[in-house]
Amino acid sequence: MSDTTTDNSTRTGDDQDLGAAGSQLSTAPVEDSPSPDLPSLGVIGWARWFWRQLTSMRVALLLLLLLSLAAIPGSLIPQTGINEAQVADFRERHDVLAPVYDKLGLFNVYSSVWFSAIYILLFVSLIGCIVPRTWQFVGQLRGRPPGAPRRLTRLPAHTTWRTSADPEEVREAALALLRKRRFRAHAVGDAVAAEKGYLRELGNLAFHLALIVMLIAFAWGQLFKSEGNKIVVEGDGFSNTLTQYDDFKSGNLFTNDDLEPFSFDVEEFTGTYERTGPNRGTPRTYETEVTYTEGADGEEKNALIKVNKPLEIGDAKVYLVSHGYAPVVTVRDGKGEIVYQDAVPLLPLDNNVTSNGVVKVLDGYRNPQGKKEQLGFQAFFVPTFGGSASGTMLSQFPALDYPVLALNAYHGDLKADSGIPQSVYQMDKTKMKEFKDADGELLKKLLTPGETMTLPGGAGSITFEKDIKEWAGFQVVQEPGGGWALGGALAAIGGLAASLFVQRRRVWVRAVRGDDGVTVVEMAGLGRSESAKVPEELGDLAGTLYERAPGVPDPEPDGTPEPDGAPEPDGTPPEDPGAPGASGTTTSTDTDSQAVPAEGAEQQ
Numbered sequence: 001m002s003d004t005t006t007d008n009s010t011r012t013g014d015d016q017d018l019g020a021a022g023s024q025l026s027t028a029p030v031e032d033s034p035s036p037d038l039p040s041l042g043v044i045g046w047a048r049w050f051w052r053q054l055t056s057m058r059v060a061l062l063l064l065l066l067l068s069l070a071a072i073p074g075s076l077i078p079q080t081g082i083n084e085a086q087v088a089d090f091r092e093r094h095d096v097l098a099p100v101y102d103k104l105g106l107f108n109v110y111s112s113v114w115f116s117a118i119y120i121l122l123f124v125s126l127i128g129c130i131v132p133r134t135w136q137f138v139g140q141l142r143g144r145p146p147g148a149p150r151r152l153t154r155l156p157a158h159t160t161w162r163t164s165a166d167p168e169e170v171r172e173a174a175l176a177l178l179r180k181r182r183f184r185a186h187a188v189g190d191a192v193a194a195e196k197g198y199l200r201e202l203g204n205l206a207f208h209l210a211l212i213v214m215l216i217a218f219a220w221g222q223l224f225k226s227e228g229n230k231i232v233v234e235g236d237g238f239s240n241t242l243t244q245y246d247d248f249k250s251g252n253l254f255t256n257d258d259l260e261p262f263s264f265d266v267e268e269f270t271g272t273y274e275r276t277g278p279n280r281g282t283p284r285t286y287e288t289e290v291t292y293t294e295g296a297d298g299e300e301k302n303a304l305i306k307v308n309k310p311l312e313i314g315d316a317k318v319y320l321v322s323h324g325y326a327p328v329v330t331v332r333d334g335k336g337e338i339v340y341q342d343a344v345p346l347l348p349l350d351n352n353v354t355s356n357g358v359v360k361v362l363d364g365y366r367n368p369q370g371k372k373e374q375l376g377f378q379a380f381f382v383p384t385f386g387g388s389a390s391g392t393m394l395s396q397f398p399a400l401d402y403p404v405l406a407l408n409a410y411h412g413d414l415k416a417d418s419g420i421p422q423s424v425y426q427m428d429k430t431k432m433k434e435f436k437d438a439d440g441e442l443l444k445k446l447l448t449p450g451e452t453m454t455l456p457g458g459a460g461s462i463t464f465e466k467d468i469k470e471w472a473g474f475q476v477v478q479e480p481g482g483g484w485a486l487g488g489a490l491a492a493i494g495g496l497a498a499s500l501f502v503q504r505r506r507v508w509v510r511a512v513r514g515d516d517g518v519t520v521v522e523m524a525g526l527g528r529s530e531s532a533k534v535p536e537e538l539g540d541l542a543g544t545l546y547e548r549a550p551g552v553p554d555p556e557p558d559g560t561p562e563p564d565g566a567p568e569p570d571g572t573p574p575e576d577p578g579a580p581g582a583s584g585t586t587t588s589t590d591t592d593s594q595a596v597p598a599e600g601a602e603q604q
Contacts, residue, residue: 064122070115073106077090078107079108130205133204134205144193147508148524155525158522158523161521162520163552164519165549167511171187171192177545178192181541183195183196190510191509197502197503203494204498214489220484221481225250226248229476230245231471233326233345236265237263237264260316262313270287271285273398286323287320288304289303316476317478318475323348325346325470327343328464329465332460339363346381358426359375359379360374360416360424362374367459376429378410383395385402405447405464407444411435414431447464505528506525508522510522
């Protein structure tokens with residue numbers, strides 16, 4: 001096999017020819033080198049320079065990095081839109097840092113001016129980057145691969161051999177072979193030009209477009225989202241209105257009319273737990289049966305809500321997020337009349353559902369003197385009591401194996417009519433007085449189901465009923481754009497994979513008749529970046545084409561062919577005459593035939 005060398009006298013023209021053939025392997029914009037004779041930039045020049053910098057890939061990556069760094073304070077510092085109580089607690093504990101954080105907007109990172117500026121600049125940068133590249137890529141798809149360079153041996157991967165087949169036959173065979181291998185191929189003069197790997201640039205564009213979709217989806221979701229929490233006891237219901245929520249937060253553009261109309265009733269909560277082993281107490285079953293309706297006149301439907309398996313109603317998702325117990329208590333006045341009877345949800349304190357809360361009797365109670373008064377009871381509940389010998393009021397297991405309710409009693413004014421919102425799980429005791437026992441201490445008692453604590457002085461009683469209900473905590477989320485964000489993320493992953501693993505490359509096959517009448521076949525390949533895939537693929541193509549256009553022996557210096565099987569000058573065994581090498585490629589090492597690297601082809 002012969003290897004074509006390059007002559008210095010024709011290198012200049014070849015460089016220009018190779019530059020045309022190696023161009024447009026990417027849609028990345030070409031930066032023009034500035035001329036020293038250019039005049040100073042004016043307003044338009046500076047605006048154009050700023051726009052080019054903003055829409056460059058390195059600036060887009062820098063803005064993406066800044067956006068990631070800017071989101072860190074939002075996860076480390078309490079945010080007003082997420083938990084105002086934590087923000088208030090942080091302000092109380094940090095007198096110096098809190099004012100600084102306020103000025104920097106660190107308590108509301110995601111709606112701050114500086115975060116929004118980074119977000120918008122990244123959005124503009126991506127659009128300004130992707131639009132011209134998309135237009136250029138469409139132009140490449142509508143065009144054809146460029147013709148072959150004058151001297152194919154200057155490309156990084158090339159091979160050549162002589163064959164007795166006619167040049168037209170070789171070119172037709174090469175054209176059919178390349179098209180069969182899914183190359184875009186066509187005949188140009190005495191050569192066949194082919195190109196493959198457009199999926200690389202398509203993946204690159206899809207990745208950037210997916211980032212834009214994700215930015216829009218996240219922005220849309222933050223502006224119109226809503227998230228509320230509600231505790232519902234077995235047998236009670238919930239209607240998706242703002243006043244029904246225990247706590248609620250939403251985006252800046254959210255309105256009450258955006259709430260999805262639905263309601264549901266909690267029929268039963270089911271929770272089972274691991275009894276033995278290292279995972280003792282771990283939930284095995286955690287689900288809630290509900291009956292729900294969509295709209296005001298919707299048909300009733302049954303559903304089972306489990307952890308990470310929400311109930312989806314329109315754009316809303318109802319998640320099961322927590323669970324606890326709601327002991328049923330009955331409060332009677334001194335005359336024995338019932339003034340309060342209800343299930344009281346208590347908040348869990350640990351994994352074994354040790355719970356606490358309060359019982360508030362706001363209306364209907366009169367003390368022994370006949371005066372209106374309010375009652376308050378601090379409640380502490382354990383589903384599995386360890387017994388008095390344990391010396392602790394901590395639950396030993398989350399199931400109702402040995403339920404015990406501890407109560408402390410107060411009377412007076414709960415300040416429920418002061419106009420200040422109060423938590424149903426806390427009691428304001430500033431205007432409350434303790435009920436005293438016979439020893440003058442705070443009245444308190446441990447009750448098992450069915451037992452009663454009698455208040456002193458004929459003030460009444462409170463009974464821990466045998467019926468112990470359970471409650472389920474739900475989180476209702478409406479976040480438009482979630483599907484678009486997921487689709488954008490999947491598209492970004494697919495586009496990134498295509499841009500990383502697909503190689504954009506070109507192959508040329510030239511077949512011309514030599515001076516001795518024998519056809520000379522030249523094949524060369526060029527990729528956008530250095531890769532072993534181009535030489536391997538070229539070798540495979542050359543081997544297949546060689547089977548259709550087999551080689552003939554190279555001529556001796558005097559013009560006579562070398563006999564088959566003749567040893568090489570250095571004594572090495574002969575190769576198949578004219579056949580491509582093991583890899584199908586040869587790279588010239590002559591001084592005059594420097595192979596042009598793939599990336600450098602665009603500057604040659």
